[in-house]
Amino acid sequence: MTGITDFDALRHAMAENSEQPEGPARNARAEQLLAEAEKLGIPLAVIEALGHQLKVYNYSSEKDKMFVPFARLLRMWDEHPEDFDAYETHSLHWVFKWMSAGMLDQPHIPLASVEKWLGEMEHRYRLAGHSERAVRSAEFSVAAHIGDLDRAERAYAAWLAADRDRMADCHACELHGQGTWQVRRGRDAEALELWRPVLEGEYTCAHEPHTVLASSLAPLVRLGRTEEARANHLRGFRLVRPMESMRGAYADHVEFCALTGNEARGLELLAERPAYFTDTGQPRSRLDFLAVVTLLTDRLTELGLGEQRVPGPADRTWKARELAAHARAEALELAERFDRRNGSSYVGERVRARMAQRPLVERLPLGVRTAGVRIPAQPSAAVPDADTEPDLPELIAEARRLSDTLQPYALEAWAAVARAAEGVELDARDRAEIADHEAMGSGPEGAALFRRAAELYAEAGDPGEALAAHARAAYVRALAGEVDEALTAVAGPYDEILALYAEDGTGVRQTASVLMSRARILMRRMHEGAEGAAFDAEQAVRELLALVDGHTGDDVRLASRAAEGQAMLAELAEHAGDAQTAAELFGRAVERFVGAGLPWFAVEYEVRVAAFAHERGDMAEAERALRAALEHGGAYVEATGRAQLHLQLAEVVGGRGEVREAAGHALEAAHWADEAGRSATLGAWARHQLGGFLLRQGRFAEAAEVLESALADLSAETHGDGAIVQTQWWLGDCLSELGEHRAAAERRLQAAEIARHWPEQQDHATLAHLAAEALGQAELPAEADRAYARAGDLWRTLGNVHGLVRALRARAWLALGTEAGADGARELMAEAVEVCATARASADDVEARFRLTGELGHTHRQFGDLLARSVPEDVEDTEIRAAFTEALVQMTRAVVVFGELGDDALHSRTGAELAAGWLEADLGRPEAAVARARAVLATYEGADPTDETAEARRAEATQMLELGEG
Numbered sequence: 001m002t003g004i005t006d007f008d009a010l011r012h013a014m015a016e017n018s019e020q021p022e023g024p025a026r027n028a029r030a031e032q033l034l035a036e037a038e039k040l041g042i043p044l045a046v047i048e049a050l051g052h053q054l055k056v057y058n059y060s061s062e063k064d065k066m067f068v069p070f071a072r073l074l075r076m077w078d079e080h081p082e083d084f085d086a087y088e089t090h091s092l093h094w095v096f097k098w099m100s101a102g103m104l105d106q107p108h109i110p111l112a113s114v115e116k117w118l119g120e121m122e123h124r125y126r127l128a129g130h131s132e133r134a135v136r137s138a139e140f141s142v143a144a145h146i147g148d149l150d151r152a153e154r155a156y157a158a159w160l161a162a163d164r165d166r167m168a169d170c171h172a173c174e175l176h177g178q179g180t181w182q183v184r185r186g187r188d189a190e191a192l193e194l195w196r197p198v199l200e201g202e203y204t205c206a207h208e209p210h211t212v213l214a215s216s217l218a219p220l221v222r223l224g225r226t227e228e229a230r231a232n233h234l235r236g237f238r239l240v241r242p243m244e245s246m247r248g249a250y251a252d253h254v255e256f257c258a259l260t261g262n263e264a265r266g267l268e269l270l271a272e273r274p275a276y277f278t279d280t281g282q283p284r285s286r287l288d289f290l291a292v293v294t295l296l297t298d299r300l301t302e303l304g305l306g307e308q309r310v311p312g313p314a315d316r317t318w319k320a321r322e323l324a325a326h327a328r329a330e331a332l333e334l335a336e337r338f339d340r341r342n343g344s345s346y347v348g349e350r351v352r353a354r355m356a357q358r359p360l361v362e363r364l365p366l367g368v369r370t371a372g373v374r375i376p377a378q379p380s381a382a383v384p385d386a387d388t389e390p391d392l393p394e395l396i397a398e399a400r401r402l403s404d405t406l407q408p409y410a411l412e413a414w415a416a417v418a419r420a421a422e423g424v425e426l427d428a429r430d431r432a433e434i435a436d437h438e439a440m441g442s443g444p445e446g447a448a449l450f451r452r453a454a455e456l457y458a459e460a461g462d463p464g465e466a467l468a469a470h471a472r473a474a475y476v477r478a479l480a481g482e483v484d485e486a487l488t489a490v491a492g493p494y495d496e497i498l499a500l501y502a503e504d505g506t507g508v509r510q511t512a513s514v515l516m517s518r519a520r521i522l523m524r525r526m527h528e529g530a531e532g533a534a535f536d537a538e539q540a541v542r543e544l545l546a547l548v549d550g551h552t553g554d555d556v557r558l559a560s561r562a563a564e565g566q567a568m569l570a571e572l573a574e575h576a577g578d579a580q581t582a583a584e585l586f587g588r589a590v591e592r593f594v595g596a597g598l599p600w601f602a603v604e605y606e607v608r609v610a611a612f613a614h615e616r617g618d619m620a621e622a623e624r625a626l627r628a629a630l631e632h633g634g635a636y637v638e639a640t641g642r643a644q645l646h647l648q649l650a651e652v653v654g655g656r657g658e659v660r661e662a663a664g665h666a667l668e669a670a671h672w673a674d675e676a677g678r679s680a681t682l683g684a685w686a687r688h689q690l691g692g693f694l695l696r697q698g699r700f701a702e703a704a705e706v707l708e709s710a711l712a713d714l715s716a717e718t719h720g721d722g723a724i725v726q727t728q729w730w731l732g733d734c735l736s737e738l739g740e741h742r743a744a745a746e747r748r749l750q751a752a753e754i755a756r757h758w759p760e761q762q763d764h765a766t767l768a769h770l771a772a773e774a775l776g777q778a779e780l781p782a783e784a785d786r787a788y789a790r791a792g793d794l795w796r797t798l799g800n801v802h803g804l805v806r807a808l809r810a811r812a813w814l815a816l817g818t819e820a821g822a823d824g825a826r827e828l829m830a831e832a833v834e835v836c837a838t839a840r841a842s843a844d845d846v847e848a849r850f851r852l853t854g855e856l857g858h859t860h861r862q863f864g865d866l867l868a869r870s871v872p873e874d875v876e877d878t879e880i881r882a883a884f885t886e887a888l889v890q891m892t893r894a895v896v897v898f899g900e901l902g903d904d905a906l907h908s909r910t911g912a913e914l915a916a917g918w919l920e921a922d923l924g925r926p927e928a929a930v931a932r933a934r935a936v937l938a939t940y941e942g943a944d945p946t947d948e949t950a951e952a953r954r955a956e957a958t959q960m961l962e963l964g965e966g
Contacts (some may be wrong), residue, residue, distance in 0.1 A: 147346025261363030464506025
């Protein structure tokens, strides 16, 4: 480390260190700086270095190191108060509050010492003339911690009653403490109302709204305000992630995950902070962390994942069950130390209650992907539970009821029958139905089971059902690609069933089943393009409909056959290119399924209706059909289907500007894609869309979290380059809005690098330009200049004069702070003027000329500003006058050019006029300045008083007039 040679260098070094990330490295640097300060022989230098050390210790995991430097500071104050300037005097008294909280955090410090310190704080504040507000706040913290609730309530009331002064915590921190007390007293709604100004950004500080966002999570979920809770988690975790000192707030986020079905994300959070398990400098926050680790790992064990490997202390590998036991033991031992110090059981009781919490919701989708362990969804209550199944006859009766009425979970019910029937002698009919339904759930592998079912149906004396099972076996062959063989196989059952039906040897149901299997096979043959297959398929479908029409009545199975027949006719119409008829027939199929009480079968056909509506631009009908599909399918649609439906709805709803609702559908799509195990494909696209919708709502922190999550899975092969570029672009916009300009530039440059290879270069140029803006805001002028130069070259190639001129202007402003200096800046701005003027002169299109005129006016205006600001303060008056005169020329040109645009550029013209007026005044021409001011006032005579810009121009012109005439 280079030695510090003077006080200014020390202060500069401390300022630099303050900007470093929290943690041991920053603390070590503060210790080095204190040693350097001591060498200077300046008491104030040592005082400031001790204050700096205190600050970095307080905002780190080594909070227990604060006491030694503070004791030294206090001794220096008592011995030589004249060595402290006003700022350090204020800081010394301010840090008393940190000491009070710091002592409370350390269970080895006796409670009597804490109380004595509280009295010392009160005494010194009174001597310094400070309000009791900070003292009563500190007393409240002590009483609330040890469980003396009556004293806590008294101190709380006294805290709020005392006057706010310079020693009071900031509004944001005070509101956090007040709201936390309301939560502890069971008043969640009151807490959230107290926190509202912090959550809305009215009050902020270095650690707020970070902690309020974390503290709000559980209360919001308890009150059913889950969307706000989700938003606060995504937004808040982004704030606490880089801050080592915020273990308590971090624990709140882990707790939220454990209580909302996001256990896998909770594990990811633990993995990000392994040091939190063992850092001992803040015992109270360590206690909070260990308690929620116990809560999370107990939950995993309860879900059957006790053997799952989980992140934990770095000394070994951990299973969830092992970490739960370890964290519980550590937490209870630490809580017992606090209680022993406090002389109560309050801390231990609260820790046990926190560890014993039950989930607040089954699953709260967050929109971000969670890698690693996948938490199984809880089984639906509609699925029979093997542990609570009734006896076998009841199981058979229920399974038969479900299958006869085509209800969901019929296959699962028959599977339950099969399990219960192991080792039991059943009659042929029962065994036939078990085999039949097992075959239905086996896909292309079910042909042999269908044939076995057919044998058993025949043995049971039901030849019609036996033929139906043979037909189903034939259809399974078609599903496996053996269409011709399937058609041959179904021919026999088809002829036999018709003959049997004609002799009253079987019923309509069995006959319809065979005809349906044959129709399905012929439909597959049509889709394979076989000659004449469409005609054969249509004949088969109409034969089926002729059979079942008039027989449906209350027979759900026959009603289902009729509805599916309508859907087949729709497919035939679509195959023939008649989209309108196809859409109408799919609609009829939907009506029939819904009318039969089978809405879940209508889902795929509503989706087809939506697709036809989308193709013809009828977005209202597409939206209606998609909503109906979700409503009809309910919980019975598989996870992938639900994800696709929500994603399609998000695109449709978002397309008409309902971005909040669209974001909700995209969130659901991401959730169901993850449930289906399609996070990397469908889920990534859903997150891409969700991030865009959140961005459009101005929810930048949430959008950034979601878009970063999407980028982890988006791939050019699956989603295309365009999706990756758009996601990076959106993410760059979010980061820019969040003030993370360097990161925003990186994202935009990454996107630009991909777009560089595209035939159309507009996006490449725009991204390079946006990256340059972000680099400039990140105070990286050299990098920004290179990016603007790259963008300018692209704009020139594209013939985009506006982009080129703006890039040149930006480079000119950057040049002022670089080696290029004022001369380089002038050259660039002059080039911008020339490019714009030349393009305007050659423009044939009226609208293009109009826009270029406005651009030229702004360029002259900026040129004037640049010239006026480019003059160093230490130059001769003649140089200043020369620069201001040149600047006035550019301002005057701006006024003239804006004047060509009339009222469309009124405010721009008057702004340039006033800027020219101030230059006139600086050049010693008050009469000219007054003339310009009067011209502006005349322009706005009778202006709308609600026009804020006009009022501002009038006020500035009046000020100029008074100065000029005075």
